[in-house]
Amino acid sequence: MAVYRARVAEGKLDNDPAQRLAVEKLQLLHMRLVDYNPARPKRVGLGFFGWGRERLEEKAVPGLYLYGGVGRGKSMLMDIFFDSAPLRPKRRVHFHAFMQEIHAAIHVERGRGVKDPLRVVADRVADGATLLCFDEMQITDITDAMLVGRLFERLFERGVVIVTTSNRAPDELYKDGLNRQLFLPFIALIKEKLELHELASHVDHRQDRVTGAKVYFAPLGPEAAEGVEEVWRRLTTGPGMPLVLDVQGREVRLPAHEGRVARAGFADLCAKPLGPADYLAIADTLDWLLLEDVPVLSPAKNNEAKRFVTLIDALYEARTRLVISAAAEPERLYAEGAGAFEFERTASRLQEMRGSDWLH
Numbered sequence: 267m268a269v270y271r272a273r274v275a276e277g278k279l280d281n282d283p284a285q286r287l288a289v290e291k292l293q294l295l296h297m298r299l300v301d302y303n304p305a306r307p308k309r310v311g312l313g314f315f316g317w318g319r320e321r322l323e324e325k326a327v328p329g330l331y332l333y334g335g336v337g338r339g340k341s342m343l344m345d346i347f348f349d350s351a352p353l354r355p356k357r358r359v360h361f362h363a364f365m366q367e368i369h370a371a372i373h374v375e376r377g378r379g380v381k382d383p384l385r386v387v388a389d390r391v392a393d394g395a396t397l398l399c400f401d402e403m404q405i406t407d408i409t410d411a412m413l414v415g416r417l418f419e420r421l422f423e424r425g426v427v428i429v430t431t432s433n434r435a436p437d438e439l440y441k442d443g444l445n446r447q448l449f450l451p452f453i454a455l456i457k458e459k460l461e462l463h464e465l466a467s468h469v470d471h472r473q474d475r476v477t478g479a480k481v482y483f484a485p486l487g488p489e490a491a492e493g494v495e496e497v498w499r500r501l502t503t504g505p506g507m508p509l510v511l512d513v514q515g516r517e518v519r520l521p522a523h524e525g526r527v528a529r530a531g532f533a534d535l536c537a538k539p540l541g542p543a544d545y546l547a548i549a550d551t552l553d554w555l556l557l558e559d560v561p562v563l564s565p566a567k568n569n570e571a572k573r574f575v576t577l578i579d580a581l582y583e584a585r586t587r588l589v590i591s592a593a594a595e596p597e598r599l600y601a602e603g604a605g606a607f608e609f610e611r612t613a614s615r616l617q618e619m620r621g622s623d624w625l626h
Contacts, residue, residue: 267293269346278503284467285339291330291463292347295429298327299353304396304425329428331403331456333435334465336553340431341401341525342503343465347429348399356397360551361430364400365410366512368417388417392424400430402526402551405440405449412445415452422459436462482620483591486559490591494529494556497589501527501554513547520548529556536573545577549584560592563600563609571605575612582615590616 270289273279304326332340348358359367368387375383391398398421405411421428432439436456440449479497483490506522506529518540520530528551535548535557548555563571581588592599596616600609 269350270343273503279339279342282339282467284334284465285343288332288340288343288463288465289346291332291461292343292429295327295330295427295461296347296351299351299397299427302327302353302396302427326422326425326459327427329430329460331430331432331436331460331462332465333432333462334467336433336526338465338467340465344399344401344429344431345525348397351397353397353427355395356399357395358399358401360509360511361400361403362547362551363511365407365413366514368413369409370512370515372413384413384416385420388420389424392421392426395426397427397429400428403430403432403439404434405443408444411440411443411449411452415449415455418452418455418459422455428460430460435464481587481589482596482616484593484595486591486593491558494558494589494591498527498529498556509551511544511547511551513544516544518544518547523552526551526553527556528552528554529558531558532560532570532574535577536570540573542576542580545573545580546584548577549580549586552586554587554589555581556589558591560590560599562593562598563605565603565605568605571600571609575609578612578615578619582619588616588619590620 267289270279270285274281279285332344334340345358348356368391371387371390372383375386380386405414418428434441436453439453440446443449479500480493481497483493502524504524506524506527509520509523509528511518511520519534520528521534522529528548535545557577560574561567563574578588580586594601596613597610599613599616600606
């Protein structure tokens with residue numbers, strides 16, 4: 267709460283009553299976590315004739331499920347909470363990346379002949395994080411839907427405290443999904459083990475900060491670099507931290523992110539051997555991507571150009587907002603040579619994505 271109030275006083279955050287209520291919930295959880303240790307043994311007496319064996323008696327601390335619309339500040343508030351949480355070990359991870367990690371680990375344990383690989387993997391997670399903070403819980407995949415119930419049940423048994431953000435209320439998770447009735451016990455478990463709080467602000471704070479702002483900067487140079495930096499300052503509260511996504515066993519790394527806002531260079535995303543699944547994961551993870559230093563493309567950079575087209579398609583379909591610094595205007599990024607005709611659709615999408623209708 268002290269950090270939040272300081273940022274409001276400094277003008278870095280708006281004074282939003284709905285955010286203040288959420289901060290109060292997080293502050294209460296913060297206080298409950300002081301000295302919390304689910305593995306602390308407590309000797310239990312057996313009447314007048316001595317003492318029994320040691321067993322776990324630490325009272326469970328309910329976690330928090332913080333949900334609400336895009337841009338309400340959920341991820342930002344959870345990050346403030348996580349940074350100051352008086353508990354070790356702790357971990358903050360995007361939910362999509364976490365589930366990819368779980369699937370990969372189960373596959374490895376299954377290959378080793380482990381009879382119950384999910385339990386082994388869940389115990390490993392619990393050993394590594396007494397506090398587990400998830401950004402953007404959502405279930406869209408049936409393999410995730412069939413897994414999370416047993417996974418979370420074991421984590422709760424181990425005393426792991428879970429804090430998660432989501433755009434959806436628990437009852438809206440995996441809505442209309444295949445075999446959803448098998449998923450309903452997980453919803454009941456979430457309601458039992460986590461306190462639910464809706465961040466019911468009517469203000470999209472990120473959108474307010476960039477209303478009327480320029481989002482496409484060309485040509486490259488100090489002015490374009492400062493333009494992107496200014497948008498970053500409007501959308502975030504600091505330098506951010508690296509974002510690492512696990513996509514089908516591969517690491518996809520973006521240099522900086524805060525919540526659902528990230529920035530990366532063209533070389534980070536298009537000069538490396540990334541594919542459609544990687545770009546879909548990025549688009550699914552972010553509301554805003556700041557993409558810097560896009561060069562003029564040509565057949566000599568055919569692979570980079572193809573990846574750039576695939577990236578823009580993924581962002582476009584997900585309606586991810588794009589801030590970009592480039593060597594030229596969209597229609598001149600690939601003006602000549604084989605591939606220029608096909609690039610016209612990408613140029614058209616870039617023009618649309620810089621418009622005010624797209625940003626709203």
